[in-house]
Amino acid sequence: MSLVDLMSMAKPNLESRAKIFSKLKGRDLVNCFQCIKCTSGCTALKLLELKPHEIEKLANLGFVDELVVSDVLWTCVTCLKCVQRCPQKASPYHVIMALRNLAVEKEAKIPEAFMKAVSQILETGMAEAYQKISKGTETFDRESLKLPKICSPGEVFQTLFLKALEEK
């Protein structure tokens, strides 16, 4: 369902808004004055159903429950350009990350690619599996390129990673 549909007749939820604010340590969402510098530089703008400054505004108004279940959250590519461009330390990136965390807490639908990346990190220590490369008719892997073998993460890493995932 699109965010526009979800927003129809929606009411702000001040409790959820307070949760987002508590996750934004050092970033003050209320200081956003809608200058649109974040949106004008956003790498993912073509993918986003809502523009970054609009996400900022909706979260500020308390329409957090609608944002949390929207796909719009997961189209940000975390390039941090809005962090650099925001004159008010209120960048949408931090709001979007806080909303994603809340989405996980609320067990909202998380895109499959993100879940796959989490299990991949747990198993191999990397967000993406390493790949073979082709040059002309030849294909190379790490072994044929004489690159060192990548070790799988140890138990300590896996325990800390799982602990970090459980922290709210």
Ligand code: SF4
């Ligand atoms: S988040 Fe920052 S850059 Fe974006 S509209 Fe608000 S003040 Fe401007």
Ligand code: SF4
């Ligand atoms: S971090 Fe996300 S919202 Fe900010 S500029 Fe990059 S893609 Fe856009």
